[in-house]
Amino acid sequence: MHEAPDAASAAPTATPAAADAADAGFAADLATGAGELLLKLRTELGFGDARALKDAGDRVADDYLLGRLAAERPRDAVLSEEGRGEQGRIGTERLEADRVWIIDPLDGTREYSEEGRDDWAVHVALWQRGLGLTAAAVALPAQGVTMRTDQRYDIPPVRAGKPRIAVSRTRPPAEALASAEAIGAELVPMGSAGAKVMAVVTGAVDAYVHSGGQFEWDSAAPAAVALASAWHASRIDGAPLRYNNADPYLPDLLVCRPDLAEPLLAAVAGSR
Ligand SMILES: Nc1ncnc2c1ncn2[C@@H]1O[C@H](COP(=O)(O)O)[C@@H](OP(=O)(O)O)[C@H]1O
Ligand SMILES: [Mg+2]
Numbered sequence: 001m002h003e004a005p006d007a008a009s010a011a012p013t014a015t016p017a018a019a020d021a022a023d024a025g026f027a028a029d030l031a032t033g034a035g036e037l038l039l040k041l042r043t044e045l046g047f048g049d050a051r052a053l054k055d056a057g058d059r060v061a062d063d064y065l066l067g068r069l070a071a072e073r074p075r076d077a078v079l080s081e082e083g084r085g086e087q088g089r090i091g092t093e094r095l096e097a098d099r100v101w102i103i104d105p106l107d108g109t110r111e112y113s114e115e116g117r118d119d120w121a122v123h124v125a126l127w128q129r130g131l132g133l134t135a136a137a138v139a140l141p142a143q144g145v146t147m148r149t150d151q152r153y154d155i156p157p158v159r160a161g162k163p164r165i166a167v168s169r170t171r172p173p174a175e176a177l178a179s180a181e182a183i184g185a186e187l188v189p190m191g192s193a194g195a196k197v198m199a200v201v202t203g204a205v206d207a208y209v210h211s212g213g214q215f216e217w218d219s220a221a222p223a224a225v226a227l228a229s230a231w232h233a234s235r236i237d238g239a240p241l242r243y244n245n246a247d248p249y250l251p252d253l254l255v256c257r258p259d260l261a262e263p264l265l266a267a268v269a270g271s272r
Contacts, residue, residue, distance in 0.1 A: 023135035024150035027124040027221070030068055034061040034105060034122045035141030038112065050113040057112050058082050061105030061122060069101055076101055076126075079248060081217045098129045100244050104217035108192025110170065118142035121194030123221035127244045136224035138194045147198050149228035155257055156203040162186045163260060164205040166196040175236060175252075176209035178271030183263050197222030197255045201231055207256035207264055211236055216248040223255065232261040236268045 014022065037060050045053050062082035069078055077097035081104045094100045101124065106112055108120030118140065125136035137148040147153065163185040167176045172189065180187050188205050190196050196208040197219075220243050223233040234240060236252040238261075243250075256264055 020134050021150045023126050024137060024148045026072070027126060027135050028137035028139075028146050028148045030065055030103075031122040031124045031137040031139035031221075032141075032146045033068070034064050034124075035139035035146070037061060037064055038106060038120075038122070039141050042112070047113065047115040053113045054106075054109045057106045058109060062103075065103050065105055065122075065124065069103075073099075073101070075099070078103065079216065079244065080105065081215065094244060095246060100127045101125070102127055102133075102217050102220040102243060104194070104221070107194045107218060111191030111195075117191065119191040119195035121192050121198070121222075123194050123217060125220035125224050125243075127220070133220060133224040133227070133243060136221040136228075138198055138221050138225055140195060140198055145198075147201065147225050149224050151229075153201045153225070153229040153231075155229075155231065158257075158259065159203075159206075163207065164188050166190045166199050166205040166208040168210065171212060173209065173211040173252075175211045175268045175271050179209055179264050179267035182267035182270065183260070193218040193253070194222045197226055197233075200255050200257070201226050201229065207254070207260050209236065209254055209256075209264065209268070211252035213249075213251045214253065216243050216245070216250050219250060219253050223253070226255050230258065232256050232258050234261070234265075236265070238265045 038057050041060055076099040077094035079094050079102045104123035107123055111117040112120040122139040125133050128134045135149050137146055139146040165180050165185045166188045169189040169191050199205045200208050223241050226233045233255045236254045
């Protein structure tokens with residue numbers, strides 16, 4: 001399945017799996033490093049001015065990630081939430097590139113600016129032409145963890161009681177409400193797409209249903225981590241998630257235990 005690895009990031013003799021693991025390690029290092037800066041900034045600035053903290057957080061994490069990518073992966077292109085319109089981000093360069101890092105320097109910006117909340121994340125994913133997402137990491141800095149595609153997160157046995165569906169705290173979509181009702185699930189409001197997908201992958205919740213708007217950087221790294229451990233991740237009509245499109249708008253997402261995919265897709269279809 002794999003094409004030849006990129007010489008900039010892997011030894012010529014590396015197998016595709018070894019190259020992917022090296023990329024995943026790099027992604028994890030980047031996400032963890034940005035997370036450490038974000039934690040430090042929260043301490044330094046405090047929570048008195050939420051707007052200032054959000055803006056500074058976005059900037060500090062984006063600068064760090066772009067700086068390291070430019071220095072350590074100079075041949076790769078970048079698509080970043082914070083880089084709209086610039087060459088190599090939402091510019092056209094990435095559409096010709098073979099390797100594109102899709103990053104969300106601070107996902108769950110609102111929660112980052114609220115004291116005591118730990119549902120915010122740093123997303124770093126690698127897309128490769130012909131292969132799709134091949135490596136990724138999601139840091140949850142306030143939870144002290146970084147989850148990655150080269151580590152396995154096993155699907156736990158079904159829990160007793162109602163299934164739990166994570167939804168946006170601020171804009172829970174109608175499809176999530178309808179599908180929760182259809183399968184008798186309870187809703188768990190939470191910030192950040194990365195935090196919600198990682199809550200699925202750790203078994204804290206059973207599914208995450210989103211619709212109504214999102215961009216590639218919101219789901220790329222979380223979906224890659226989930227898919228690498230054989231969790232279900234797709235559009236809410238069941239279509240595969242596709243990345244590095246000219247228009248990075250990717251408005252909906254379903255991540256769940258594999259056994260819940262069919263009932264949830266049917267419930268969402270029935271609600272539309
Ligand atoms: N309707 C919508 N349109 C665009 N982006 C959306 C959206 N709903 C959620 N998102 C984005 O998805 C991420 C998770 O949202 P939520 O916490 O509400 O579930 C947030 O990313 P950022 O925090 O990086 O902006 C948010 O901006
Ligand atoms: Mg985001």
